[in-house]
Amino acid sequence: MSRIIGLTGNEAIAYAAKQSNVDVVAAYPITPQTVIVEAFSEYVFNGEVGTEFVCVESEHSAMSACIGASLTGTRVFTATSSQGLALMHEMLYIASGLRCPIVMGVVNRALSAPLNIHGDHSDMMGSRDCGWIQIYAENAQEAYDWIIQAFKIAEDSNVLLPLSVNIDGWTIGWTVERVEVLEDDEVTKFLSTRKPVLTIETDKPITVGALCLPDYYFEMKRQQVEALKESYEVIEHVTKEYEALTGKRYGFIETYNVEDAEAGILCLGSTAGTAKAVAKDLRSKGKKVAVIKPWIYRPFPTEEIIKAVENLKALAVLDRACSFGAPYSALCSDITATLYQYRKDLKIFNGIYGLGGRDIRPFDIEAVFNGALEVAKTGVVKEPLKFIGVRE
């Protein structure tokens, strides 16, 4: 039976981690940290969880401690944001290379300079090739649900990869929403405890992190590619199990009115919520528009995207991060690369929006939809790369 409580996105992630019976949390406790670890430290202080909470001196150390803990076979959680994720960058690759199924809440915020603490996807997009499974949640409910599913996905013996659940800084992180939560014992039953495959034990010593030269390194990377591929099936399986428990169906992407649409918007996170509201409004005015929201960014949901755009004539891909000097930003590059083989006729343009927490308003989204409808009608993309909501 689910209960309904009011939680911010940050608190929803902390609450889900609490219910997931995490053995170790290692985190840097101050800015750019979010309320996630603050809330979790209260659970520890109050004795509500039996978690070993390690306060470290930097995010680099936080991830290092998480890796060490994960290698002993424990369930590990941490959280970070913005500059903190950037400082972790080196260790993110080590976590995936050593196949540590750490689950991390990432509250997406802008990177300096100039100094800014507001929401955009620059942090995670800057580390997108780190070999982690990457999930983007639209709201606090999704963040809660994905964290619980995350442990089951990451810790699967065919996967063993770290996983980040991303939410938009401030917009979701600090906003209170209605969240349906499971009872503790339901989560315990769903997740059970981690069943590690290879761990550091005194009885049977193994060596982890040894030098690996050109004669083996490439093979290890090939294994990581395979693990992400394997995670695909595991994600499908876990989301089905979660549906059986909660009635909520998650998957690789969420689509809204793609069946008969001419033009669509594809974006990650909370903006998809605004886009759906605007699409609903435009539909009532007879405009055939759709929204596509990838939940899973890595492994990239290639087949689902191809199917979702089947009937579209034009697609606007919205990126909340800028790949400076690139033809498109990260998400749009992936989409164009995916669709080039299958849908050369689909007209695509990239909109960069919301950097440093700049609001994206329904009015902005409507303009993007109208632009995409115009492209669908004329078949001409006049501006392949647009900047939405910036002053000239």
Next chain:
Amino acid sequence: MSDESKPGWKSIPIAGILLEPGSAMEYKTGDWRAFRPVVDQAKCINCLLCWIYCPDAAIIRREKFVEVNYDYCKGCGICANECPVRPVKAITMVEEKR
């Protein structure tokens, strides 16, 4: 170029984990070598300077001369450099043919 005699990604433990302790001996570093030291046993005076200086303990002592353990010799050339035999040294470096 990949060495086809080594196992592929499907048959090795994940994450570069070594399952047996003390297995470094099994990893042959001899294939790093570009030049190989060749001992002229007739010239060798068995002074053991090469044995002392070899950073990889790859010089093997025999009764009247030394030999090289090519499984671990990385071909640094210190042994040939230190060899005091003159006018022609007892250890010379010869380019590896691959």
